Amino acid sequence: MTETTTAPEKKQEQHEFKAEVSRLLHMMVHSVYSEQEVFLRELISNASDACDRLRYAALTAPELLGDDKDFRITIHADPDARTLTITDNGIGMNREDMIENLGTIARSGTNAFLAELTGDAKKDLNLIGQFGVGFYSVFMVATRVEVISRKAGEDKAWRWESDGLGAFKISEAERDSRGTEIRIYLKDEAREFVEAQRLKAVVKKYSDHIPVTISLAVKGKDEETVNTGQALWMRPRSDITKEQYKEFYRHTAHAFDEPWATLHYRAEGVIEYSVLLYIPTQRPFDLFDPARKPRVKLYVKRVFITDDCEDVLPGYLRFVRGVIDSEDLPLNISREMLQHNPVLAKIRKAVTNKVLAELERKSKDAESYARFWDSFGAVLKEGIYEDGERRDKLLKLARFHSTSGDGLTSLDDYVKRMKPDQKAIYYITGDDLASVRRSPQLEGFRARGVEVLLLTDPVDDFWLSMVPEYDGKPFKSVTRGGSELKDLKTGKDDEKDTEKSEVTPGIEALVAAFKEALGDAVKDVRTTDRLTNSAVCLVADEGDMDIHMERILKAHHKLGHTSPRILEINPGHPVIKTLAATVQADAKSETVREAAELLLDQARIVEGEPLPDPAGFAARLSAAIARGFGGG
Numbered sequence: 001m002t003e004t005t006t007a008p009e010k011k012q013e014q015h016e017f018k019a020e021v022s023r024l025l026h027m028m029v030h031s032v033y034s035e036q037e038v039f040l041r042e043l044i045s046n047a048s049d050a051c052d053r054l055r056y057a058a059l060t061a062p063e064l065l066g067d068d069k070d071f072r073i074t075i076h077a078d079p080d081a082r083t084l085t086i087t088d089n090g091i092g093m094n095r096e097d098m099i100e101n102l103g104t105i106a107r108s109g110t111n112a113f114l115a116e117l118t119g120d121a122k123k124d125l126n127l128i129g130q131f132g133v134g135f136y137s138v139f140m141v142a143t144r145v146e147v148i149s150r151k152a153g154e155d156k157a158w159r160w161e162s163d164g165l166g167a168f169k170i171s172e173a174e175r176d177s178r179g180t181e182i183r184i185y186l187k188d189e190a191r192e193f194v195e196a197q198r199l200k201a202v203v204k205k206y207s208d209h210i211p212v213t214i215s216l217a218v219k220g221k222d223e224e225t226v227n228t229g230q231a232l233w234m235r236p237r238s239d240i241t242k243e244q245y246k247e248f249y250r251h252t253a254h255a256f257d258e259p260w261a262t263l264h265y266r267a268e269g270v271i272e273y274s275v276l277l278y279i280p281t282q283r284p285f286d287l288f289d290p291a292r293k294p295r296v297k298l299y300v301k302r303v304f305i306t307d308d309c310e311d312v313l314p315g316y317l318r319f320v321r322g323v324i325d326s327e328d329l330p331l332n333i334s335r336e337m338l339q340h341n342p343v344l345a346k347i348r349k350a351v352t353n354k355v356l357a358e359l360e361r362k363s364k365d366a367e368s369y370a371r372f373w374d375s376f377g378a379v380l381k382e383g384i385y386e387d388g389e390r391r392d393k394l395l396k397l398a399r400f401h402s403t404s405g406d407g408l409t410s411l412d413d414y415v416k417r418m419k420p421d422q423k424a425i426y427y428i429t430g431d432d433l434a435s436v437r438r439s440p441q442l443e444g445f446r447a448r449g450v451e452v453l454l455l456t457d458p459v460d461d462f463w464l465s466m467v468p469e470y471d472g473k474p475f476k477s478v479t480r481g482g483s484e485l486k487d488l489k490t491g492k493d494d495e496k497d498t499e500k501s502e503v504t505p506g507i508e509a510l511v512a513a514f515k516e517a518l519g520d521a522v523k524d525v526r527t528t529d530r531l532t533n534s535a536v537c538l539v540a541d542e543g544d545m546d547i548h549m550e551r552i553l554k555a556h557h558k559l560g561h562t563s564p565r566i567l568e569i570n571p572g573h574p575v576i577k578t579l580a581a582t583v584q585a586d587a588k589s590e591t592v593r594e595a596a597e598l599l600l601d602q603a604r605i606v607e608g609e610p611l612p613d614p615a616g617f618a619a620r621l622s623a624a625i626a627r628g629f630g631g632g
């Protein structure tokens with residue numbers, strides 16, 4: 001900061017923009033983005049937010065409003081001077097606010113925008129349209145911008161000005177009333193934004209839903225009102241176009257995708273409220289924020305109260321955006337008083353059910369629903385874990401990958417495909433689909449045509465620990481417990497069963513030799529039908545924790561130890577057959593001993609578990625390779 005005059009009162013300070021703002025501004029100043037008009041949407045949106053904020057503040061401090069109780073936004077255009085001025089009588093900004101809000105990037109949406117930048121000018125320009133990028137977008141059309149503002153309740157006014165090239169100046173200013181005036185000195189190429197027709201069209205297109213009157217005055221002509229000025233959610237559905245719904249979504253959610261679903265209704269009865277909710281198409285950047293806060297805006301009789309209230313919707317619906325406007329909550333309710341408020345609790349309950357009913361309806365279109373599921377399924381599944389009351393509903397809405405095909409399946413469809421003797425719903429959990437699909441534990445199920453659900457969201461292990469069954473069928477991990485595969489008479493696979501039951505000579509001696517060689521490193525060694533192509537795999541004992549669950553808990557330091565696994569061996573595998581023959585000939589064979597260790601390490605690797613002794617493994621493997629090449 002440098003001071004250009006020394007007089008303490010009228011000093012002008014110069015501030016550098018923060019680095020990320022400079023980067024953004026550089027893009028804006030040099031932008032050749034064709035839809036520059038979005039700058040107006042951003043400035044009107046800010047003006048309307050400023051009115052909302054003052055309206056809320058005035059609930060507890062009515063003196064902030066004084067005689068000036070009607071909120072409005074005015075657009076003045078002066079074709080001769082080539083200036084455009086946007087004025088509001090909202091909350092205003094003081095010096096600190098200006099430095100904080102118009103010098104840094106506070107808004108996380110803009111940070112998300114910067115994170116998406118590729119450096120490829122063409123792609124990045126498209127992002128401006130998608131993200132909007134707020135106040136700074138004014139530099140697409142401006143050579144210079146002045147912001148003169150007086151904060152409600154304060155006497156002093158301040159002027160912020162900048163050409164968008166690295167620095168801004170702040171000085172004291174004069175302003176008769178509260179609020180903000182943004183004066184834009186338009187670039188020659190942007191002179192269309194002084195034309196009444198052009199301005200009217202842009203306001204209609206993007207800002208018609210703004211619940212504050214917007215009027216337009218072009219120098220020398222009469223002032224006219226250009227928007228409907230009524231809260232969109234209070235208007236009948238039949239009056240609202242798709243385009244208007246979309247623009248309101250973008251405004252209220254600070255989002256730039258298309259809404260995947262729009263839910264608009266009015267509840268009348270004991271409690272009255274209006275609801276306009278959206279489900280986005282794309283994941284918002286803060287979806288996995290640990291706070292898990294819902295992002296729906298709560299209004300009381302058209303007055304914005306908060307967008308930060310945990311009690312509006314359950315955490316597992318935090319991807320929902322939009323507005324709930326209550327007629328019954330008291331207007332002077334503080335954000336703290338909303339906690340455990342019985343009216344809000346009833347609204348939350350009813351709206352949650354509505355959202356789930358809408359999801360159910362939309363799930364009939366499998367293709368579209370799969371897109372929703374891909375974005376938000378992992379979040380919705382948290383509800384299976386924590387919302388006992390709606391667990392069944394949520395289980396019905398859930399979709400899963402499985403060994404039958406690449407698409408998603410519902411539990412109902414899985415149950416329909418179950419084999420006649422199949423008693424359980426089989427699943428495997430893991431970190432990602434590709435590696436789960438390769439799990440050796442699936443081999444026997446595949447060979448018998450028994451479908452297995454492939455679960456790869458961290459939340460899966462948690463809800464599975466809460467939900468014993470679906471439709472009377474227990475959930476069962478294929479990596480745990482004894483395999484009941486041989487009990488599954490699946491018709492066409494009968495031949496395979498007889499083939500399997502052929503006894504491998506020496507197999508019992510081999511199991512005994514493995515047990516002795518491995519000692520405490522395993523809980524048990526046994527033969528299995530679980531495998532067809534692999535020689536060995538690890539499973540957890542019936543009563544023990546699932547392998548993947550245990551790994552998640554360990555990663556989160558919730559668990560210090562790992563329970564020993566059961567090593568299962570495939571009696572039909574050539575390696576096992578050879579080893580069985582070896583052990584028959586020489587009960588104390590050193591080769592078999594080493595093979596036991598190698599195979600256990602191999603099973604650990606496939607399972608994604610760390611090896612307790614990587615150097616020992618490498619030495620044994622090298623020795624085995626050397627023998628294979630005739631060297632040992």
Ligand code: ADP
Binds near residue numbers: 092093135136180
């Ligand atoms: P966002 O609107 O997403 O917060 P912007 O870049 O559009 O981001 O605006 C930055 C901040 O500047 C706003 O959050 C607000 O605090 C302040 N601001 C912008 N315009 C106004 C205005 N007309 N009145 C009061 N504050 C404003």
Ligand code: MG
Binds near residue numbers: 046134135
């Ligand atoms: Mg904004």
